[in-house]
Amino acid sequence: MxxxxxxxxxxxxxxxxxxxxxxxxxxxxxxxxxxxxxxxxxxxxxxxxxxxxxxxxxxxxxxxxxxxxxxxxxxxxxxxxxxxxxxxxxxxxxxxxxxxxxxxxxxxxxxxxxxxxxxxxxxxxxxAVGMPGVTAWYGLVKLIAPKAGETLVVSAASGAVGSAFGALGKARGCRVVGIAGGPDKCAYVRDELGFDDCIDYKVHSDVKSLSAALKTACPQGIDGYFENVGGMVLDAVLLRTNAFARIALCGMIAGYDGAPLPLANPSLLLINRIRLEGFIVSEHMEVWPEALAELGGLVASGKLRxxxxxxxxxxxxxxxxxxxxxxxxxxxxxxxxx
Ligand SMILES: NC(=O)c1ccc[n+]([C@@H]2O[C@H](COP(=O)([O-])OP(=O)(O)OC[C@H]3O[C@@H](n4cnc5c(N)ncnc54)[C@H](OP(=O)(O)O)[C@@H]3O)[C@@H](O)[C@H]2O)c1
CATH class of the missing domain: 3.90.180.10 (Medium-chain alcohol dehydrogenases, catalytic domain)
Structure with missing residues (x-):
């Protein structure tokens, strides 16, 4: 052996x-x-x-x-x-x-x-055709449940989960905007993954500036948000949400090493009647076959790279x-x- x-x-x-x-x-x-x-x-x-x-x-x-x-x-x-x-x-x-x-x-x-x-x-x-892809699928399909034409935003957009989310959102006829760190990641998100836009959060040092960039990228407001990061990014997105927006709370990586993640305007959850739901993908094994089949098809056809x-x-x-x-x-x- x-x-x-x-x-x-x-x-x-x-x-x-x-x-x-x-x-x-x-x-x-x-x-x-x-x-x-x-x-x-x-x-x-x-x-x-x-x-x-x-x-x-x-x-x-x-x-x-x-x-x-x-x-x-x-x-x-x-x-x-x-x-x-x-x-x-x-x-x-x-x-x-x-x-x-x-x-x-x-x-x-x-x-x-x-x-x-x-x-x-x-x-x-x-x-893409494994746990991270299914995570994107579950949050999009089961929690955000978008209609064609709605605007979706995802943070950590160039990553394993975020990239799959983009392809799945585009396949449903949505406008999909990513948030990622740095010009190279944003170029990949836009040019290779086919997102409609991508915002580099590193050039926006505060909530006001990031929220203004989101306003430009999401002229119709935000209907669905897939959260991977937490902190300032979540604050900025909340400011641009539409009434009855849905938030799939997948991860809060900005706090994993112990940094605090205060929420600046929690009242927006009420004002905009937002439904926010956390989830753990391994607790939803019933969706894996359907999700993996769609994700495998997107990769095989080159729609998700x-x-x-x-x-x-x-x-x-x-x-x-x-x-x-x-x-x-x-x-x-x-x-x-x-
Ligand atoms: N709920 C579930 O069942 C489940 C399952 C899988 C994954 N997740 C969560 O999904 C998220 C993405 O996971 P992944 O596997 O796809 O990882 P990933 O996006 O491939 O890699 C993590 C990315 O997070 C971003 N990041 C790291 N620290 C950050 C910070 N302080 N502020 C903002 N962004 C930061 C970085 O991208 P930038 O350079 O763009 O900042 C980094 O590349 C994580 O939060 C993870 O915990 C949850």
Whole structure:
């Protein structure tokens, strides 16, 4: 059996997460029992939610246990099988964690899903045609439920979730405006992802300025907002919402490392009779097949061209993860392992 490199959570962050919170170790992969398979990971996913799980505090999910392999999504290939449903060479998506190999009891429902790489590259099953894509789909279709012609806004627009949101919104005949950090990300959002406009929040240092830019980009006001960031961006969007706007509260990454996220004008929620709903995509498994089918079609037809930031090798994962929390990624952040 091959040797396996793993990254463990060694200690919990105090304030900002640090590379020293993680530890790289090497172990043997255990021999397989009946029903198990050995998966060699080709890519692993780095996601903002992992920051929350590094804390001990109570949340919708259990904290990442100390001294154990960092949890996370992976795509790879079966390299050994003692399960008749999975053959060596098949490509699978699973939750193998920050390590080169995982031993999986493939009889457990939902732990491994075979994927077809003839139309969609393997890595996209961790992004546009995976959990982040379904997240965008759920917030758009089930919470915002837009009508054609309405104006939608999404923050962190160039990222894994935001880019999928744009393609899904355009497919429903909406005006879609992104908010992203920096001219390169905004150019990609407009020119390659096909958003109607994109605002660089980094050139707007206060709510008034960002809200004025939103007024220009959204002349009919904002009917639906998909929130990934929180803080000043949410304040600026609220000022431009129409009556009966819907907000899908997906993430608040500006606060994940401990920064406070005060809301300047909560009364706008009442004045504009806004419906705001938080959600966790893993609690809505019933929509995944429909969402993945649409997202796979958008990627296969070139209507969604997801970008990826790929760090090389397991040892690069901690720095790449810290970079994701600072916006240094450009598109879906992955680590390539093999
Ligand atoms: N509720 C759910 O079930 C669920 C599931 C998946 C993801 N999410 C959430 O969805 C959001 C996007 O996730 P993703 O995987 O698509 O990540 P991503 O957008 O690919 O990467 C994160 C991006 O967030 C932006 N960002 C980071 N710090 C920021 C700050 N202080 N202020 C403003 N923007 C900041 C950066 O883009 P810029 O350079 O443009 O600022 C960065 O590239 C996250 O909040 C995540 O927690 C929620």
């Amino acid at each position: 091959p040797r396996n490199q793993q990254i463990l959570l060694d200690n919990r962050p105090e304030g900002e997460a640090q590379a020293s919170n993680f530890k790289l170790v090497e172990t043997d992969t255990p021999a397989l029992a009946d029903g198990q398979v050995l998966v060699r990971h080709h890519f692993m996913s780095l996601d903002p939610y992992m920051r929350g799980r590094m804390n001990e505090s109570k949340s919708y999910a259990q904290p990442q246990p100390l001294g154990q392999v960092m949890q996370g999504g992976t795509v790879g290939e079966i390299v050994e099988s003692r399960n008749p449903r999975f053959a060596v060479g098949e490509k699978v998506v699973g939750f193998g964690g920050w390590q080169q190999y995982s031993v999986v009891d493939a009889n457990l429902p939902g732990v491994l899903r075979k994927v077809d790489t003839s139309q969609v590259p393997l890595s996209h099953y961790l992004g 997801p970008r990826e930031s790929i760090a090389q090798g397991l040892a690069a994962a901690p720095e790449a993860f810290l970079g994701l929390l600072k916006g240094r990624n450009f598109g879906k952040q992955l680590v390539q392992l093999a």
